[in-house]
Amino acid sequence: MNLEERYQQIQLDVLKKIRPAKKERELLESKYAEISSKLEKALQDAKIQARIELLGSFSRDTWISGNRDIDIFIILPYESKFSPKDLLNEIKKGIKLDWIRKHAKHPYLYAITDDIEIEILPCYEFELGRKIRSAVDRSPNHKQFIKQNLPVGSNEEVRLLKQFMKGTETYGAEIKVHGFSGYLVELLIINSDGKFLNVLKNASQLLNARITFQENLVIDVEKFKDDSLIVIDPTDEARNVASAVKEQTLANFVAAAQSFLKNPSMHFFFPKQIKITDRKIQIMKDSSVNICAIFHKEPKLADDILWGQLRRFEKGLYKFLDKNLINPIKVDSIVSNNEIITLILTEKQHTPFLQWNNGPPVNKDTQWEFLNKYSRREEVVFGPAIIGNRWKVLLSKKPYYLEDLIKNAIKENAITLPSHLDLKLKSIEIVCKEDLINRFSENKNRSFFLYKLLLGKPSYLIEE
Amino acid sequence: MNLEERYQQIQLDVLKKIRPAKKERELLESKYAEISSKLEKALQDAKIQARIELLGSFSRDTWISGNRDIDIFIILPYESKFSPKDLLNEIKKGIKLDWIRKHAKHPYLYAITDDIEIEILPCYEFELGRKIRSAVDRSPNHKQFIKQNLPVGSNEEVRLLKQFMKGTETYGAEIKVHGFSGYLVELLIINSDGKFLNVLKNASQLLNARITFQENLVIDVEKFKDDSLIVIDPTDEARNVASAVKEQTLANFVAAAQSFLKNPSMHFFFPKQIKITDRKIQIMKDSSVNICAIFHKEPKLADDILWGQLRRFEKGLYKFLDKNLINPIKVDSIVSNNEIITLILTEKQHTPFLQWNNGPPVNKDTQWEFLNKYSRREEVVFGPAIIGNRWKVLLSKKPYYLEDLIKNAIKENAITLPSHLDLKLKSIEIVCKEDLINRFSENKNRSFFLYKLLLGKPSYLIEE
The missing domain is CATH 3.30.70.590 (Poly(A) polymerase predicted RNA binding domain)
Incomplete structure (x- = not known):
C-alpha cells in the first residue's frame, strides 16, 4: 500500500467506528420530534412568539457516534420583551425533565434523557450590523452557511477531522483545551475543498494564517493581533471563529497533522490505552x-x-x-x-545556593543605599562589584x-x-x-x- | 573638619607624596640636557634635518615623583626622505646606552639610565588636514594645547587626578587597563576649570558624555558609536582621545569618584596593602x-x-x-x-545534569530529523515536547x-x-x-x- 492508499484505508476504518448507525439517528430524530412538539405547545401556552430551530452537529449530520447531543434553539424576535430567563422558566413548566440551569456566556437548560444530552438555548434573531442581544444569536446563521457551503458528503470529512482532533487533544473551544470548535472544524473543511486530508496537508500553513470566505475582505488585523489563527466568521466579519485557539494547541495540531501524513496510523484518532505496569x-x-x-x-x-x-x-x-x-x-x-x-x-x-542581586547604576544616588545595605553583609559572597555600569552582589541563599x-x-x-x-x-x-x-x-x-x-x-x- | 576641608587636607597630603622634589627635577633636567646635545650632534653628523622636542609629563611638569620618564621627540619635516628606522639607527650610533628597540604603533628607542626611562621617538611635522605619517605626529601639538590651556598651577591637579586613577586602577590607555591616558587626564582637568575636585564632582555625567574644546563643534557620532566616552582631540576633531576607555573602566572611575566625595580617604590614591594572613x-x-x-x-x-x-x-x-x-x-x-x-x-x-535542546518549529521539514534523532534516545528525560511552536527535548547530560x-x-x-x-x-x-x-x-x-x-x-x- 502506498501512503495515499493507507490514508484512505484508515479514514474508512475510522468512519466505521464514528459514523452513527441508522438506529442512533432514528433515536435522536424521534427524541427531537417529541421535545420540539412539547416546546411548541409550551410557547403557545405562554403566548411567547418565537421559532424553534435544531442546530448543532446532529442538525448538520456531523456528530460522532456516541456523542448524542440535541441542541435546540428558541429564536425570539429581536424586539421581543421576553428575556431568556422568562423563556426557560416557561419551558421548565412545559417539559418535565431533570433540567439543570447552566450558564456560559448565555443561560440555557440542560438535561440527559435516554443517554442523549438535550440543550435548549434561547436567543434573538440575528441581523448583520445590528448589536447581538445574546452570545449565541449567530448560531442559526452558522448552520445556514455550513448547509449552503459544505459539499455533499463532506459531513463525513468533518467527522474525521473532529475525531482526529479528539485523538490529538486539540478539539474543543473550552478553556481547558483552548482548541478548535465544531463550527471551526466545519469551516476548515469548507476551506480545504471539503476534504479532511487537505486540512492536514495544509496544516503547516496554519500557524499565523488568515482565512476568509469572501474575496478581497480587508481584515482589521489590529483587532486580532493576539490571535494565533484568524478565521473570519463568514456570517460576521468582525469575529474571529478561531480566537479561542491558543498557539500551543494550534502547534500541537500542526505537528500531529504532519506526523500523521508522514506515518499514518489509527492512533492519531484513538490514542493507545497504555497500561501502567x-x-x-x-x-x-x-x-x-x-x-x-x-x-x-x-x-x-x-x-x-x-x-x-x-x-x-x-x-x-x-x-x-x-x-x-x-x-x-x-x-x-x-x-x-x-x-x-x-x-x-x-x-x-x-533553588540555587547563590543568586545575583542587581543594584543601581554607578552614577545614580540610589547606589549609596545599596552599598550601605550590602557592604558588610555576611551573605554577600562576591561584591558589591561593578559589572558593566551597575553595582551587583552575589548572595548566598538558603x-x-x-x-x-x-x-x-x-x-x-x-x-x-x-x-x-x-x-x-x-x-x-x-x-x-x-x-x-x-x-x-x-x-x-x-x-x-x-x-x-x-x-x-x-x-x-x-x-x- | 567639614567635607571640603577634608578634601583639601587629603589633596595636600597626596601632593606631598607625589610632587617631585627639587633634586629629582634637577636630575631629569641635566639628563635631558646631556642627551639632547648628543642627539643634536648625531643628527648633524648624519646630515639629517630634524628638530628635537621634549614632550611627555616631564615637559609639562605633570609627572609623579618616582615615575621618571624623559620622552624626546625628533620631528622630521613632513617631506623628509628619512624613515624613523634610519633615524633610530643613527641615534644608536651616536649615543651609547643600552637601547632597546620597541614598537607600539610606531618604532622608538628605549633605555634606562640612572633610574630614568629614556624614550626617543621619531615623528613627522603635523599639520591639520594632512595625513599623518606616524602615529605620534600629533604629540607636539598636544603639548602645545596643554601648555596654552592648562591654568597656572593646575599641573598639580593633573598629578592628583593621575594618582587617583592609579589608586583606583583606571589610569593608562594600554589594553590591560583600557583606561585614561595622561593627555586625557590633562584635558579633563582643563574641561573642569583646572580643578581635580571638579573632575570628580562631574564624574557621574561622564558615562556616555561628549566633551569638546571648541564651541559648536559638530561630532560625527556614527564614527564614535562604540565609544563609552567621547573627548574630541582639540588638535584633531576626527579623533576621540578617550576611545581606549572601556565602559567598565569608566564605570569604575565614576563609582570611585563618587565614593571618594562621599567618604574621602587617602586609600583612593594609595590602596591599602592587605596582608594575607x-x-x-x-x-x-x-x-x-x-x-x-x-x-x-x-x-x-x-x-x-x-x-x-x-x-x-x-x-x-x-x-x-x-x-x-x-x-x-x-x-x-x-x-x-x-x-x-x-x-x-x-x-x-x-554543568547541569539536565539541559534543553531546542529543535525546529512544528511546521518545518527539519522536524523529522530532530524527531528521528530524539524519539528513542535514552538520554531524553522529557519530550520530544511541543513547547510554544517548537519541538524541544530535555536531555540528561554528563x-x-x-x-x-x-x-x-x-x-x-x-x-x-x-x-x-x-x-x-x-x-x-x-x-x-x-x-x-x-x-x-x-x-x-x-x-x-x-x-x-x-x-x-x-x-x-x-x-x-
Missing part, C-alpha cells in the same frame, strides 16, 4: 525530573470557570517557579474524584526545595490565588516524588495522566 | 565561589600585544563557560614570575566539573586560542580550589590578587 511505575520513579503535586478540593463550578481559574493558577505558579530558578518544565492539572491535582515538573530539586517553595508561595501570596479555588495551606496537600507516584498508582486514570506528563511527548509518539 | 587564607577556602586557574608560560611580547591576546582569551573563556551553564562570575589574569595565571570564578562547580570543562574547551577548540599564547594541554596546568589557594599563599603578590578577585569589590570598599 510495575515497570512503568519504576520508569517514573527513576525519572531525573523532579515532581510534586498539590491536591486541592474541586469546587462546584461550570467547567469553563473552573478551568479558567486553574489555568490562571498554573500560569502564576510556573512564573513564580521560573523566577525562583528552580526551572519549571510543565504545570498541568487533572480533576478526578472531586479532587484537583495540580502537577509540577521541574529540572531542579531546589535553598528551598520544591515542596517548601510552593508552600511559601501560597503562604506569602507570592502568586495570585484564583478566588474560587481553595488553596489555603490547611486545605491543600503537597505530595512529591515516590510518594506521589505510589499514591497515583492506585488510580488508573491518574497514573496514566502522570505517566504521559512525565514522558512529555504527544501520545502518538509514545511506543508500546 | 592565615585567617584570610581560610576565608578564601571557605568561599562558596568556585575557583580554578590556568597556569601558562609568559611569551616574550610587547605588553599591549600580550594583554590583547590575554583579554581575548579571557573573553572567549567567559562566553564558553556561560554557554555551558556553569555561570562564570569573573575571568582575570595575572602575570608573575614568567607565568601567566588566568583565574576563573564560577557560581557552579559543574556533568562536567570546571576543570574538565576547561580542558575540553582547549582540546576541542571550543574557544579561539590566541596565536601567541601557549595554551596546548601539555603546556598548561589547571589548579583548583584549595590546591590553588595553598599554592598562591606562597607568593604575596599572587595571594593578594586572588584575595581581591574573590572579594569582588573595589579596593576602597575593602575593610581592615
Whole structure:
C-alpha cells in the first residue's frame, strides 16, 4: 500500500467506528420530534412568539457516534420583551425533565434523557450590523452557511477531522483545551475543498494564517493581533471563529497533522490505552525530573470557570517557579474524584545556593543605599562589584526545595490565588516524588495522566 | 573638619607624596640636557634635518615623583626622505646606552639610565588636514594645547587626578587597563576649570558624555558609536582621545569618584596593602565561589600585544563557560614570575545534569530529523515536547566539573586560542580550589590578587 492508499484505508476504518448507525439517528430524530412538539405547545401556552430551530452537529449530520447531543434553539424576535430567563422558566413548566440551569456566556437548560444530552438555548434573531442581544444569536446563521457551503458528503470529512482532533487533544473551544470548535472544524473543511486530508496537508500553513470566505475582505488585523489563527466568521466579519485557539494547541495540531501524513496510523484518532505496569511505575520513579503535586478540593463550578481559574493558577505558579530558578518544565492539572491535582515538573530539586542581586547604576544616588545595605553583609559572597555600569552582589541563599517553595508561595501570596479555588495551606496537600507516584498508582486514570506528563511527548509518539 | 576641608587636607597630603622634589627635577633636567646635545650632534653628523622636542609629563611638569620618564621627540619635516628606522639607527650610533628597540604603533628607542626611562621617538611635522605619517605626529601639538590651556598651577591637579586613577586602577590607555591616558587626564582637568575636585564632582555625567574644546563643534557620532566616552582631540576633531576607555573602566572611575566625595580617604590614591594572613587564607577556602586557574608560560611580547591576546582569551573563556551553564562570575589574569595565571570564578562547580535542546518549529521539514534523532534516545528525560511552536527535548547530560570543562574547551577548540599564547594541554596546568589557594599563599603578590578577585569589590570598599 502506498501512503495515499493507507490514508484512505484508515479514514474508512475510522468512519466505521464514528459514523452513527441508522438506529442512533432514528433515536435522536424521534427524541427531537417529541421535545420540539412539547416546546411548541409550551410557547403557545405562554403566548411567547418565537421559532424553534435544531442546530448543532446532529442538525448538520456531523456528530460522532456516541456523542448524542440535541441542541435546540428558541429564536425570539429581536424586539421581543421576553428575556431568556422568562423563556426557560416557561419551558421548565412545559417539559418535565431533570433540567439543570447552566450558564456560559448565555443561560440555557440542560438535561440527559435516554443517554442523549438535550440543550435548549434561547436567543434573538440575528441581523448583520445590528448589536447581538445574546452570545449565541449567530448560531442559526452558522448552520445556514455550513448547509449552503459544505459539499455533499463532506459531513463525513468533518467527522474525521473532529475525531482526529479528539485523538490529538486539540478539539474543543473550552478553556481547558483552548482548541478548535465544531463550527471551526466545519469551516476548515469548507476551506480545504471539503476534504479532511487537505486540512492536514495544509496544516503547516496554519500557524499565523488568515482565512476568509469572501474575496478581497480587508481584515482589521489590529483587532486580532493576539490571535494565533484568524478565521473570519463568514456570517460576521468582525469575529474571529478561531480566537479561542491558543498557539500551543494550534502547534500541537500542526505537528500531529504532519506526523500523521508522514506515518499514518489509527492512533492519531484513538490514542493507545497504555497500561501502567510495575515497570512503568519504576520508569517514573527513576525519572531525573523532579515532581510534586498539590491536591486541592474541586469546587462546584461550570467547567469553563473552573478551568479558567486553574489555568490562571498554573500560569502564576510556573512564573513564580521560573523566577525562583528552580526551572519549571510543565504545570498541568487533572480533576478526578472531586479532587484537583495540580502537577509540577521541574529540572531542579531546589533553588540555587547563590543568586545575583542587581543594584543601581554607578552614577545614580540610589547606589549609596545599596552599598550601605550590602557592604558588610555576611551573605554577600562576591561584591558589591561593578559589572558593566551597575553595582551587583552575589548572595548566598538558603535553598528551598520544591515542596517548601510552593508552600511559601501560597503562604506569602507570592502568586495570585484564583478566588474560587481553595488553596489555603490547611486545605491543600503537597505530595512529591515516590510518594506521589505510589499514591497515583492506585488510580488508573491518574497514573496514566502522570505517566504521559512525565514522558512529555504527544501520545502518538509514545511506543508500546 | 567639614567635607571640603577634608578634601583639601587629603589633596595636600597626596601632593606631598607625589610632587617631585627639587633634586629629582634637577636630575631629569641635566639628563635631558646631556642627551639632547648628543642627539643634536648625531643628527648633524648624519646630515639629517630634524628638530628635537621634549614632550611627555616631564615637559609639562605633570609627572609623579618616582615615575621618571624623559620622552624626546625628533620631528622630521613632513617631506623628509628619512624613515624613523634610519633615524633610530643613527641615534644608536651616536649615543651609547643600552637601547632597546620597541614598537607600539610606531618604532622608538628605549633605555634606562640612572633610574630614568629614556624614550626617543621619531615623528613627522603635523599639520591639520594632512595625513599623518606616524602615529605620534600629533604629540607636539598636544603639548602645545596643554601648555596654552592648562591654568597656572593646575599641573598639580593633573598629578592628583593621575594618582587617583592609579589608586583606583583606571589610569593608562594600554589594553590591560583600557583606561585614561595622561593627555586625557590633562584635558579633563582643563574641561573642569583646572580643578581635580571638579573632575570628580562631574564624574557621574561622564558615562556616555561628549566633551569638546571648541564651541559648536559638530561630532560625527556614527564614527564614535562604540565609544563609552567621547573627548574630541582639540588638535584633531576626527579623533576621540578617550576611545581606549572601556565602559567598565569608566564605570569604575565614576563609582570611585563618587565614593571618594562621599567618604574621602587617602586609600583612593594609595590602596591599602592587605596582608594575607592565615585567617584570610581560610576565608578564601571557605568561599562558596568556585575557583580554578590556568597556569601558562609568559611569551616574550610587547605588553599591549600580550594583554590583547590575554583579554581575548579571557573573553572567549567567559562566553564558553556561560554557554555551558556553569555561570562564570569573573575571568582575570595575572602575570608573575614568567607565568601567566588566568583565574576563573564560577557560581557552579559543574554543568547541569539536565539541559534543553531546542529543535525546529512544528511546521518545518527539519522536524523529522530532530524527531528521528530524539524519539528513542535514552538520554531524553522529557519530550520530544511541543513547547510554544517548537519541538524541544530535555536531555540528561554528563556533568562536567570546571576543570574538565576547561580542558575540553582547549582540546576541542571550543574557544579561539590566541596565536601567541601557549595554551596546548601539555603546556598548561589547571589548579583548583584549595590546591590553588595553598599554592598562591606562597607568593604575596599572587595571594593578594586572588584575595581581591574573590572579594569582588573595589579596593576602597575593602575593610581592615
